Amino acid sequence: MPRHTHRRLKEAFIEKIFLSTALFAIFVTAGILWVLAFETLAFFKEIPFLSFLTDGQWTPLFSEPHFGILPLLAGTILTSAIAMAVAAPTGLISAIYLSEYATERIRHFMKPLLEMLAAVPTIVYGYFALTWLTPLLQSVLPDLAGFNALSPGIVMGMMIMPAVASISEDALHTVPIGLREGGFALGATRFQVAFQIVLPSAISGVLASLILGVSRAVGETMIVAIAAGLQPRLTFNPLVPIETAAAYIAQISMGDVPSGTLAYRTLFAVGMALFVFTFALNGLSFILRKRFREIYE
Amino acid sequence: MSKLPFRVRSPYRVEERLFPLLGFAVIFSSGLMFCVLLTDIVRDGLPRLDWQFLTSFPSRKPQKAGILAAIVGTLWVMGLIGLIAIPLGICAATYLEEYAPRNKWMNAIELNIANLAGVPSIIYGLLGLALFVRTLHLGRSLIAGAMTLSLLVIPIIILSSREALRAVPQSIREASYALGASRWETIRDQVWPAALPGILTGIILALSRAIGETAPLVAIGALTYVNFLPGSDLFSAQFPWFNLKCLLDPFSALPIQIFNWLSRPQKAFLTNAAAAILVLLALTFIMNSMAIVLRNRARKSMR
Numbered sequence: 001m002p003r004h005t006h007r008r009l010k011e012a013f014i015e016k017i018f019l020s021t022a023l024f025a026i027f028v029t030a031g032i033l034w035v036l037a038f039e040t041l042a043f044f045k046e047i048p049f050l051s052f053l054t055d056g057q058w059t060p061l062f063s064e065p066h067f068g069i070l071p072l073l074a075g076t077i078l079t080s081a082i083a084m085a086v087a088a089p090t091g092l093i094s095a096i097y098l099s100e101y102a103t104e105r106i107r108h109f110m111k112p113l114l115e116m117l118a119a120v121p122t123i124v125y126g127y128f129a130l131t132w133l134t135p136l137l138q139s140v141l142p143d144l145a146g147f148n149a150l151s152p153g154i155v156m157g158m159m160i161m162p163a164v165a166s167i168s169e170d171a172l173h174t175v176p177i178g179l180r181e182g183g184f185a186l187g188a189t190r191f192q193v194a195f196q197i198v199l200p201s202a203i204s205g206v207l208a209s210l211i212l213g214v215s216r217a218v219g220e221t222m223i224v225a226i227a228a229g230l231q232p233r234l235t236f237n238p239l240v241p242i243e244t245a246a247a248y249i250a251q252i253s254m255g256d257v258p259s260g261t262l263a264y265r266t267l268f269a270v271g272m273a274l275f276v277f278t279f280a281l282n283g284l285s286f287i288l289r290k291r292f293r294e295i296y297e
Numbered sequence: 298m299s300k301l302p303f304r305v306r307s308p309y310r311v312e313e314r315l316f317p318l319l320g321f322a323v324i325f326s327s328g329l330m331f332c333v334l335l336t337d338i339v340r341d342g343l344p345r346l347d348w349q350f351l352t353s354f355p356s357r358k359p360q361k362a363g364i365l366a367a368i369v370g371t372l373w374v375m376g377l378i379g380l381i382a383i384p385l386g387i388c389a390a391t392y393l394e395e396y397a398p399r400n401k402w403m404n405a406i407e408l409n410i411a412n413l414a415g416v417p418s419i420i421y422g423l424l425g426l427a428l429f430v431r432t433l434h435l436g437r438s439l440i441a442g443a444m445t446l447s448l449l450v451i452p453i454i455i456l457s458s459r460e461a462l463r464a465v466p467q468s469i470r471e472a473s474y475a476l477g478a479s480r481w482e483t484i485r486d487q488v489w490p491a492a493l494p495g496i497l498t499g500i501i502l503a504l505s506r507a508i509g510e511t512a513p514l515v516a517i518g519a520l521t522y523v524n525f526l527p528g529s530d531l532f533s534a535q536f537p538w539f540n541l542k543c544l545l546d547p548f549s550a551l552p553i554q555i556f557n558w559l560s561r562p563q564k565a566f567l568t569n570a571a572a573a574i575l576v577l578l579a580l581t582f583i584m585n586s587m588a589i590v591l592r593n594r595a596r597k598s599m600r
Contacts, residue, residue, distance in 0.1 A: 007479060014481045018392035021385050025410045028448055032420060035427040090323050097320020112589055113328050119585045121509020123552050124574050127559060131567060132337045158330060191312045212415065219417025221512035226559050246419045253516045259431050271423045282415035286408055
């Protein structure tokens with residue numbers, strides 16, 4: 001075989017290997033969808049879809065089981081809303097401060113700090129919510145139960161804030177300097193430039209960071225599993241124990257349910273709801289960020 | 298915004314003075330919360346953290362319990378993840394950056410990978426439970442846990458490796474082609490070495506994420522009461538001198554052990570959890586500081 005043919009074959013072979021690893025991502029997504037869909041369909045053969053959506057009780061392990069997703073949904077919305085109420089304002093303020101006001105020295109110091117906060121494993125945040133924040137809040141709010149939605153919600157906000165701050169800051173940072181100079185040349189103040197020129201220009205990147213934050217909050221498992229009580233309850237009261245969809249999955253699969261049972265299938269039905277929702281949010285966030293990058297690069 | 302070529306003097310207005318203060322206060326207080334979190338855990342856990350705790354197996358008596366099996370399990374899982382996820386992640390990133398044509402399909406793959414990086418970790422746990430533990434009958438073994446966490450880590454490694462590859466100047470590739478090197482030779486001899494610090498940074502960050510992941514391990518049902526060292530019979534006296542069957546050993550890991558202790562009512566187990574968290578945090582921060590140092594060095598050499 002001539003040498004150059006050999007070389008071409010080798011090149012083509014290596015390219016195919018690399019291609020197959022890239023396609024791996026597709027296989028994983030397909031695998032997730034297949035596994036979830038398979039068990040979810042089996043679940044809905046036994047439980048009508050309508051009662052899944054409208055039944056107000058979620059008691060799959062009781063002798064008289066109810067399979068209504070609403071309590072888990074309410075718990076998820078409640079904790080995520082509390083988390084975003086903490087993460088959105090603090091994350092955005094930090095981002096605007098770091099990008100528009102802070103000197104290079106402060107940025108250099110602050111960014112690793114935010115990264116360290118983002119690196120703390122979520123189980124550690126769970127411990128913090130359970131043993132530190134809940135007792136502290138109880139001294140202010142005597143009605144607060146030992147397990148509740150408020151404390152893990154706030155701690156989840158702390159956990160998400162660095163991600164929101166860092167992605168928004170990247171977006172604000174890519175706004176061309178010329179836009180700011182134009183603003184200053186017209187006599188705008190720093191505050192006006194930041195909020196009326198830079199923030200609107202970077203809005204799709206900032207929105208992307210917030211959407212990603214929501215998706216993180218919805219999918220967060222351990223903080224709520226540890227500190228929110230694992231009790232599905234249809235309420236928006238942040239002071240009582242609740243359960244989120246992700247925490248339910250952790251709670252049940254921990255007790256090694258046998259394959260093929262209805263309880264096993266509920267895991268995948270709940271997982272499907274969680275996956276579809278977060279996948280849609282992540283996709284939206286990705287598209288927003290990409291569009292933003294295309295405008296300015 | 299120190300890149301502005303002039304100094305901005307804003308007229309006196311309340312928001313002009315207040316906003317920088319507010320911004321600083323917000324970041325400062327998040328730093329403060331971090332310190333509170335650390336001191337809280339150190340205060341609870343440090344007195345418990347002794348040699349006995351590090352070298353004992355789990356026990357029903359909190360004073361006798363320890364994290365030896367959990368540490369060994371975590372090290373095993375991390376090693377296996379490294380073997381599985383690093384080659385796959387780097388090769389996929391290389392394909393997407395160096396080979397992939399720009400078309401609809403590649404955009405779809407790209408969107409897909411970015412999306413996978415954001416899928417809640419508990420979903421990966423469900424996939425691992427259905428696919429590895431049940432369908433492939435691997436049980437709640439080391440290899441099932443490592444494969445589940447690898448699925449979670451690979452998209453993260455792909456994203457960060459791509460960024461590192463993208464930062465390699467095009468001129469290096471062009472120079473290599475001009476000297477007659479093929480595409481693969483260019484990648485192997487020029488692009489990968491130049492991107493190595495960036496790729497390593499991404500890998501370390503991904504592994505430090507994996508070391509603290511609890512939810513997927515909870516979902517696949519990793520054990521918390523393991524009174525032997527998983528994978529200890531890897532090497533054997535006869536040919537072929539190692540035996541891969543030990544990858545099917547059940548295992549425990551640090552985050553799982555912590556979660557188990559946290560869900561018990563006795564106060565003494567909470568103390569154990571705090572001490573184990575200290576070990577976990579130490580591992581995480583060591584890995585993260587390594588990544589930050591590597592990244593700073595890489596940035597300097599790029600300039």
